[in-house]
Amino acid sequence: MAWFSSPSDATTRLATAGYLADAATATTSFLAGALEKPLLVEGPAGVGKTELAKAVSRATGADLVRLQCYEGLDEARALYEWNYKKQLLRIQAATDGQAWEETHDDIFSEEFLLTRPLLTAIRRDAPTVLLIDEVDKTDVEVEGLLLEVLSDFQVTIPELGTVAATRRPFVVLTSNASRELSEAVKRRCLYLHLDYPDTEREKEIVTSQVPDLDDKVATQLVTAVARLRDLELKKAPSIAESVDWARTLLALHIDDLDAKAIDDTLGVVLKHSSDTERAVRELKLR
Amino acid sequence: MTLLDRHIAFLEALRAAGMPVSLSEDLDAVAALGLVGWGQRQQVHDTYAATLVKRQSQRETFDELFEIYFPRMVGEGFAAAAEPEGSRPARPADGPADLAAFTEELADALEADDLERLRQLASEAVGRFGSMPGRGPGMSSWSAYTTLRRLSTDELTLKLIEGLRRGGWTEEQAGRTAAKRVGSYQQMVEADARRRIAEEKGPDQIARITVRPTIDRLDFLSARRADLEALRREIYPLARRLATRLTQEKHARRRGPIDMRRTVRASISNGGVPLDVRLRPKRPHRTELVVLCDVSGSVANFASFTLMLVFALREQFGKVRAFTFVDDVHEVTDYFTPGSDMVDTMTRLADATSHAARFGRTNYGRAFGRFVEEHPDALGPKSSLLILGDARSNYSDLSLPTLRRMAASARHAWWLNPEARRNWDTGDSAASDYAAVVPMVECRNLTQLTEFVHDIL
Incomplete structure (x- = not known):
């Protein structure tokens, strides 16, 4: 089974699954399916890295097998x-x-x-999306373990022999770049950096997630978020936070996002006190 | 030049710019392009990016090189070629009247924020106002600088602000948007000039000249203002990465020697057989750091970056004290409160420079003397001394004995020099005199700085 037939097919099918992909994301997802290579997705927290894997599984009707990485993960838990x-x-x-x-x-x-997840994904006959989440959290030894799985899609069990994949899964690795992954892993993957979207795409995402939001408020919201990202903050607001903000505004029945409304609800988007102070000063909120 | 030649030349240029592009990635790219096809430029770009670029910091270099090797169009582009021969003058008109008409058109496009139109206008502007005719074929060139000067971008910005304000924007908003739009137009013009030059002289030559090193390999001393901002944004993620790496490495060597008492105690429950071996935990060693930085002129940036990084990692150190000097010493430890804003701290640091200067000329000897006099308690057997500076002391007394005493009273001492090693001892630099007392390390960019900070922890 081909995963996507072309980059534009990827865009439309991901959109039906509720994921608005930009051109680069669509092209790279198409290539990951067509070349049968794992896809390494990097980017700041909350821009939809994990969501991309879920969307691919929804769009193609494949099942999702997830391996959540953490420090101390070993063969017995992964393989x-x-x-x-x-x-x-x-x-x-x-x-x-x-x-x-x-x-x-x-x-x-x-x-x-x-x-365990890696072996499960390889042995399945039905189409599978394998999500290896936060791969940068693991120890370096686990990367070595991943190499065999990612390049040949096979696992060698000494007592049983080598288990090769009957059908190659669509592999998505996500990373927050808290550690540089080894060159060997990167070489085997396609690479995609997800960043904060531009205002128009963000508005589409926010309105698709929170359909009840007034159009005017949505515009004000994405402009305000874009301005916050321009300031040098410790943690810039991500898409997840924009959506949270939209829900907050809806719940509070705020229909005009002026300086006072921003000031009152700033805690939803900014999570450091120094960031809040800075935003209040730069945006002249008080 | 066939497509394959161009592909290989592009890869060679990426490698020359310091990106590790392996043969297998090369093959991946070719296979991927076979699937996607060469129909759309943006898709070709994304495909190359997905298969060749594996680190976000290299993305800018990649984009620049892609523009050079796979330009958006050739010469005046498709529109000009479609027009019949002779309908256009041999030399495009660039008189004052044409300039005024063009500026008018550009102002409209800027106000409408029509990206496609702006890109066309950028290319037209370079073609009309930026050509520098040469004596023979292959000698002529293009200048983005001339183009932008003739278009007078400052006036354009003012005009745009006015236009936007009439459209109901607030002054502050209009100013910011206008600066952003004009800035991006300037970049388009620069990119177009590069494209034309690359066409004239061959991409390989341009690739070598125009592409700047990635941000983590950029020299502190040659950083421009925009680079400084980018560098500052890098500090916090860098510190986080470094802290993660340090914790992981510490965990790996967490186990100390056997703890006999607890092992015997634990063995009682197994009838005296020591099944469970108890190990003594390793006490983490925390360095107390004293940083002395030269904040005069060009090395000031380097000093503030190092200070920011050190303070971002303050949990890893036992205690950090920071002093700045030009020819006098001033303590700046209090400027770094935990969780404070990075930009504010930088500004306050820059303002505090005047406290560290008496006559305003760098004098290492005097600064060391004053340091020992005013802060005799700063250095002790537990603390490590870190000196930042280029060791250029305006031919004044070096006070080597004072520095020797300081180094002797501290547990460790290092000197970070932001200059390239080949420039040490040139002019008034006293690098090797000081290096004989305190080990001196070359530290020109973020990568070297990270490695150094990692090693001392």
């Missing part, structure tokens, strides 16, 4: 594990007459294998 307790039971339940060879072969079989 596979032997069900040790069940193996013990099997040995204890074995009759005395049974030869050791037989038991040995028996306990290292499918029945005792616990598959």
Whole structure:
């Protein structure tokens, strides 16, 4: 199955799935499907990196398998594990007459294998989107583990042999760039940097997420957010925060986003006190 | 030149600009272009970006080189070629009347914020007002500078502000928008001039000259004002990345030697068999840092960046004290309150320079003397001394014995010099005299600075 037939097809199908992709995102998603290469998505928090993977799975009708990365993630959590307790039971339940060879072969079989996300995604027959989230949070050793999976889509289990993918999953890796990934991982991936959208696209996104929002307020909101991003803030507001802000304004029945309204609701978008002070001063809110 | 030649030349230029483009990425790009096709320029651009650029900091370099190797159009473009021969004058008109008419048209386009039209006008402007005719073929050139001077961008900005205000914008809003639009038009003109020159002289030559290093490899001393802003934006993410990396490395060497007492105690529950080995945790060592920075003239930027980075990482240090000097010493530790705004801190630091100067001429010897006199308690056996400066002391007394005493009383001492190593000891630089007392490290860009800060922690 081809994932998307062309970049424009990617745009339309992602849009139906509720994800408004710009040209670069659409082209890169198309290529990731067509070249069957993993897609590494980087960018600031809250611009829709994880959402892209979910949207691809919705748009193509594939199932999503997710591996959330964290410090200390190991092979047993990411790839596979032997069900040790069940193996013990099997040995204890074995009759005395049974030869050791037989038991040995028996306990290292499918029945005792616990598959974790990476192996699950590879073994599935149905189309799958594999999301490896926040890959920069893992230790360097896990990257080595990912290499075999990402380049050949196969996993070698010493007792069972090599399991190769029957159907290559659509792999999305996301990263906040809190650590540089190794060149080896990057080389195997297509790269996409998601950034804050321009005002028009952001307005589309906000209105699609919060359809009840008044058009005038939406325009005021995205201009205000764009101005906040121009200031040198510790954490610039992301799309997720714009949407939150829109919901807040709706809940408070604010139909004109003037200086006072911005000042009152600034806490929704800015999360550092120094950022708030700076915004109040630069935007002359008080 | 075939398409493949152009592709390979483009990759060569990317590699020359310091981007690690491997053969496998090259093959990926070709395979991807086979799928996407060469029909749309933007798609070709995105495809190359997805397959070749794996780091956002390299994106600007990539974009510039793409513009040079795959220009938007050739010469005057398709529109001009479509017109019949002879209907256009051989030399485009660039008299005062034409200039006025053109400015009028440009002002309209700017007010309407019509990007496509602006791009066309940028190209037309360079063609009409920026040509520098040469004596022979291949000698003529194009100048963005001449073009912009003839168009007088300041007047355009004022006019645009007026126009926008009439459209009901507030003054402040109009000013900001106008500056932004005119700025982007200027960039278009510059890009178009580059394109034309590249066409004339071949892209390889232009690629070598015009492309600037990426922000993390840019010399502090050659940074322009826009670069300084970009650098400042980099500091906070950089500190966060560095802190993550340090924590991870610390965790990896967290386990210390065996703790016999606790191991024996734990073994009691197993009938005396020490199944669980207890290790003594490693106490993290926290450096107390004393930073002395030269804030005179050109090295001031370097000093403030280093200070910002050090203070952004303050949790990693036990205690940080910072002093600035020109020919007198001034303590600036209090300027860095936790969680304070970076831009404000920078401004206050710049204002405080006057406190660190008595006669205004850099004098390292005097500054060291004053430091020992005024802050005798700053350096102790637990603290490390970090000196920032180019060691150019206007041929004054170097006070080497004072510095030697300071280095001896501290646990460690380093000197960061923002100048390239080949410039040390030229003119009034006393780099090697000081380097004999305190180990001196070359630190010209963010990458080198990050590595250094990582190593001392």
